[in-house]
Amino acid sequence: GAVVSQHPSRVICKSGTSVKIECRSLDFQATTMFWYRQFPKQSLMLMATSNEGSKATYEQGVEKDKFLINHASLTLSTLTVTSAHPEDSSFYICSAPNRGASSEQFFGPGTRLTVL
């Protein structure tokens, strides 16, 4: 099946710094990718839709200036958490649909962000 990777798998940073998370589709092209956030014992919350070559679409309540998304190529989307604070500590997951398997999305392994 299609593979989606994320880097880094976990990151610890100081409050006020920015952190970049990469999401790559390894064996297929993804014009669309999705970013989710998941707090402990909770469900996934969709943050935004990343579109190759255009601006991301953010869900209501998600600050676009804090969570910068760049879909630079057909295989890479990045999420930058700017001026991170402890409340941004969470599990960030990306996903992408594969054109060859239209009914499902393929999820990355997730990135655990801890802000001190």
Added chain:
Amino acid sequence: LAKTTQPISMDSYEGQEVNITCSHNNIATNDYITWYQQFPSQGPRFIIQGYKTKVTNEVASLFIPADRKSSTLSLPRVSLSDTAVYYCLVGDRGGYNKLIFGAGTRLAVHP
């Protein structure tokens, strides 16, 4: 997007069949029912998708009654490795559509 309701948690034992029911009273005519599985600290994984009646693959079966207001994910002969959270989603079939996850069902399989 139609709202879904699932049991918060379930317990089972190895070798048993597990049935997780999802209610989706407001399902639209064009909506499909999709189930994902998530292990701790991992991204979700697609299990199965259906529109009506029954769908079966190598992992699970999905039963959908005629009114489509509910669906049941059936896991045959579960093992410890099936311990996970199972999410029922309702929406357009295409993978390009954004997914809205509900609370899911936390399944614990015991020896």
